[in-house]
Amino acid sequence: HAVAPGNVILEGKIKTPDFDATWAGAHRIVTVEARSRRQNATPMEPRAAHASYDRVTGRVTLTCTTQMPHLTRTAVADILGFPESDLRVIAPDVGGGFGQKMSLAPEYVVLVWLARKLRSSVAWTEDRRENLIASFHSRDQYLTLQGAFDKDAKLIALKGDILSNVGAYSCFPTTSGVEPLMGMAELPGPYDVQHYDCRARGVITNTCTMAPYRGVSRPVITFTLERLMDRAARAFAIDTVDIRRRNLIDKFPYISAAGLKFDEATYKETLEMAVKAIDVPAFRKRQKEAHEKGRYLGIGFATFSERTGYGSPAFAARGMEITPGWETVTLTVDPSGFIEARIGSSPHGQGLRTTLAQIIADEIGVEPQMIKVVHGDTDTAPYGWGTFASRSLVISGGASLIAAQKVRAKLIKIASHMLEAAPGDIVLEQGQAKVAGTDRFVTIAKMAREAYTQTHRFKGEIEPGLTESGTYDPPGTFSNACHVAIVEVDVETGHTKVEKYLVAEDAGKIINPMIADGQVHGGIAQGIGNALLEEIIYDEQGSPLTATLADFMPPTAHEIPEIELHHIETPSTESITKAKGLGEGGLIGSPAAVVNAINDALASFGVSIDEIPATPQRVRAALREAGAKT
Amino acid sequence: MTDKIDLTLTINGRDHAIKVEPRRTLADAIREDCGQTGTHIGCEHGVCGACTVIVDGEPVRSCLMFAAQASGKNIRTVEGLAKGDALHPLQQAFMDHHGLQCGFCTPGFLMLAAGVLEREPNINDEDLLDVLSSNLCRCTGYQNIIKAVRAAAIEMRK
Numbered sequence: 001h002a003v004a005p006g007n008v009i010l011e012g013k014i015k016t017p018d019f020d021a022t023w024a025g026a027h028r029i030v031t032v033e034a035r036s037r038r039q040n041a042t043p044m045e046p047r048a049a050h051a052s053y054d055r056v057t058g059r060v061t062l063t064c065t066t067q068m069p070h071l072t073r074t075a076v077a078d079i080l081g082f083p084e085s086d087l088r089v090i091a092p093d094v095g096g097g098f099g100q101k102m103s104l105a106p107e108y109v110v111l112v113w114l115a116r117k118l119r120s121s122v123a124w125t126e127d128r129r130e131n132l133i134a135s136f137h138s139r140d141q142y143l144t145l146q147g148a149f150d151k152d153a154k155l156i157a158l159k160g161d162i163l164s165n166v167g168a169y170s171c172f173p174t175t176s177g178v179e180p181l182m183g184m185a186e187l188p189g190p191y192d193v194q195h196y197d198c199r200a201r202g203v204i205t206n207t208c209t210m211a212p213y214r215g216v217s218r219p220v221i222t223f224t225l226e227r228l229m230d231r232a233a234r235a236f237a238i239d240t241v242d243i244r245r246r247n248l249i250d251k252f253p254y255i256s257a258a259g260l261k262f263d264e265a266t267y268k269e270t271l272e273m274a275v276k277a278i279d280v281p282a283f284r285k286r287q288k289e290a291h292e293k294g295r296y297l298g299i300g301f302a303t304f305s306e307r308t309g310y311g312s313p314a315f316a317a318r319g320m321e322i323t324p325g326w327e328t329v330t331l332t333v334d335p336s337g338f339i340e341a342r343i344g345s346s347p348h349g350q351g352l353r354t355t356l357a358q359i360i361a362d363e364i365g366v367e368p369q370m371i372k373v374v375h376g377d378t379d380t381a382p383y384g385w386g387t388f389a390s391r392s393l394v395i396s397g398g399a400s401l402i403a404a405q406k407v408r409a410k411l412i413k414i415a416s417h418m419l420e421a422a423p424g425d426i427v428l429e430q431g432q433a434k435v436a437g438t439d440r441f442v443t444i445a446k447m448a449r450e451a452y453t454q455t456h457r458f459k460g461e462i463e464p465g466l467t468e469s470g471t472y473d474p475p476g477t478f479s480n481a482c483h484v485a486i487v488e489v490d491v492e493t494g495h496t497k498v499e500k501y502l503v504a505e506d507a508g509k510i511i512n513p514m515i516a517d518g519q520v521h522g523g524i525a526q527g528i529g530n531a532l533l534e535e536i537i538y539d540e541q542g543s544p545l546t547a548t549l550a551d552f553m554p555p556t557a558h559e560i561p562e563i564e565l566h567h568i569e570t571p572s573t574e575s576i577t578k579a580k581g582l583g584e585g586g587l588i589g590s591p592a593a594v595v596n597a598i599n600d601a602l603a604s605f606g607v608s609i610d611e612i613p614a615t616p617q618r619v620r621a622a623l624r625e626a627g628a629k630t
Numbered sequence: 631m632t633d634k635i636d637l638t639l640t641i642n643g644r645d646h647a648i649k650v651e652p653r654r655t656l657a658d659a660i661r662e663d664c665g666q667t668g669t670h671i672g673c674e675h676g677v678c679g680a681c682t683v684i685v686d687g688e689p690v691r692s693c694l695m696f697a698a699q700a701s702g703k704n705i706r707t708v709e710g711l712a713k714g715d716a717l718h719p720l721q722q723a724f725m726d727h728h729g730l731q732c733g734f735c736t737p738g739f740l741m742l743a744a745g746v747l748e749r750e751p752n753i754n755d756e757d758l759l760d761v762l763s764s765n766l767c768r769c770t771g772y773q774n775i776i777k778a779v780r781a782a783a784i785e786m787r788k
Binding site: 044514518560 | 670672673675677732735759762763771774776
């Protein structure tokens with residue numbers, strides 16, 4: 001490409017002042033050259049869409065699997081050059097996305113164009129083969145990290161080089177540079193190091209476009225950083241837990257070398273919690289006994305930060321042309337007293353309808369069953385950015401709370417009017433407004449009816465209707481966790497079995513424990529897949545070799561062990577619900593924990609496996625290279 | 631191969647007289663020709679199991695079977711699990727244990743588990759894990775699917 005010498009389409013650099021002097025004064029430099037192979041997010045439902053032209057109104061209704069219906073509408077109308085009001089986008093129950101469905105599918109644009117051209121209906125359904133070959137890919141990169149440590153194994157400077165194969169084309173809205181650029185911004189992760197030098201490059205090739213996939217960049221930077229920490233521990237002959245103790249952030253707010261503000265979290269506390277829960281001494285004993293019988297067990301740790309719920313300033317800092325961030329929730333108590341929340345987020349399996357209903361119900365003093373959360377239709381939902389980047393609970397949750405606070409205030413006003421009591425004496429609970437200390441009350445249903453049909457009684461003091469909106473655009477808040485994997489490696493076949501998995505995590509206030517745990521479980525399963533199984537492979541001619549789920553292999557129930565979760569709840573100061581996001585964390589920590597465990601299992605062979613997926617072939621190749629007699 | 635043939639599919643006790651090409655898969659016939667869209671198609675390679683239905687008592691991948699092969703047989707799909715407003719114990723357990731997130735794989739897991747638990751009500755945990763490894767889920771990490779199926783097995787034995 002003439003416009004991009006060496007096919008390098010983007011290059012980012014960051015270097016802190018005094019880096020060179022600090023680097024020169026290092027006691028020891030530790031290097032890791034890591035490789036993350038190409039992966040596909042693989043939602044169980046491939047992409048599909050239906051565009052229907054209405055000859056009476058001239059409007060098109062596009063029903064499609066997307067994580068961002070409003071931005072799809074904006075983009076399609078922009079590209080085809082017609083008013084947005086002539087397009088309605090509906091995201092019905094979407095069968096998983098994991099980031100793959102946040103990028104605009106070019107096929108959807110073609111479909112709308114065709115529907116208008118033919119004045120008819122057109123449908124397109126992707127099959128699995130097409131999804132694996134030609135939807136969006138992710139992760140494909142080389143990441144070299146060099147850590148400069150002082151004599152006490154404290155990391156004093158970090159040098160990084162991220163080289164990412166971003167595919168043939170860009171994607172909308174994040175661009176295909178999202179992996180390398182975010183990787184550069186999010187390093188050095190949860191570790192306290194103020195001297196940082198990084199270069200991030202994206203190279204265009206004749207492969208499928210790279211786009212966001214759950215965790216974006218952080219599974220790879222965490223994998224590489226955590227390999228670096230384990231290697232450094234080995235070089236200093238100290239314990240892998242000790243080196244983390246010496247380097248994790250513990251003073252807040254912490255400003256990272258790349259300029260990110262880390263709010264209060266529990267990096268060290270979750271590490272200690274996990275170490276205790278997994279019982280390291282007992283494992284080491286079991287490991288030794290197994291080793292004597294020719295069996296190879298290993299334990300791996302991963303500590304990480306997960307930036308969640310970040311609003312428009314964070315996207316603006318990346319210099320993006322489009323800066324998503326805020327969310328709006330419109331809350332209506334209808335004349336029957338039931339409550340409808342229209343949200344701009346677009347959940348597709350995250351349980352957001354349940355959690356938002358809980359937030360609203362708590363604030364208004366009703367049962368969550370009274371609340372219907374409506375999403376995914378640009379004709380009914382307020383403009384919003386959709387569901388991605390561990391943002392919806394924090395941002396849409398915050399907007400829900402603001403809207404609910406406004407509804408609450410108005411209900412108190414109406415109650416005060418109807419019950420002829422001072423607003424300060426009104427208590428909202430159990431679907432009623434009560435006058436404190438008396439038996440006088442009025443139900444929300446009655447107040448709602450009054451707000452629509454008896455407004456003459458308000459004498460102009462209260463506006464008719466019962467609809468309020470809340471918009472929230474927070475700065476972002478960091479969740480954190482420590483993951484531990486115990487694996488057994490069969491040195492003859494190179495096969496790894498994850499025997500046990502344990503997580504100690506902190507995602508702020510947990511609104512719904514069952515849903516939160518479900519998110520972590522799912523992320524870990526994907527991470528174990530990324531660590532051991534999943535790889536998009538092209539042959540030398542560029543033909544894809546992994547076009548079925550028998551070749552690109554997401555894990556089954558067999559590959560996922562029982563997952564033990566422990567929680568700490570540090571209320572977020574950067575989120576009005578005190579909740580932090582946690583949608584991506586499961587996948588951020590697990591490749592690192594699993595591969596560190598493999599390396600621990602194979603420590604006696606002196607091998608180092610720094611590539612994901614760590615397939616049996618790669619493990620065997622490493623063992624052969626090390627001259628292992630197996 | 632493009633000449634259509636007449637056949638009757640009996641789905642959840644109801645006959646559907648349809649006219650399809652001999653190469654029409656059972657999955658496509660159930661969804662497109664009989665309008666029962668609860669059965670989902672995730673890969674059409676017989677790997678993911680989202681399209682699992684029960685044919686004459688056995689869970690099968692409906693994407694790997696021709697509609698013609700299922701003619702005259704008793705086909706059960708997820709639409710037939712609930713009895714009126716009463717959910718099947720498996721459906722109730724999936725709700726109670728948060729055994730689904732996006733829900734796309736759920737009909738396949740429900741039919742797989744229903745078929746197996748009807749055949750082997752006392753199946754042990756290890757064999758159950760083997761069976762559940764037939765299907766793919768991308769959301770749940772399987773933890774709550776396994777919990778839900780174990781809970782439903784107990785309920786179904788009552």
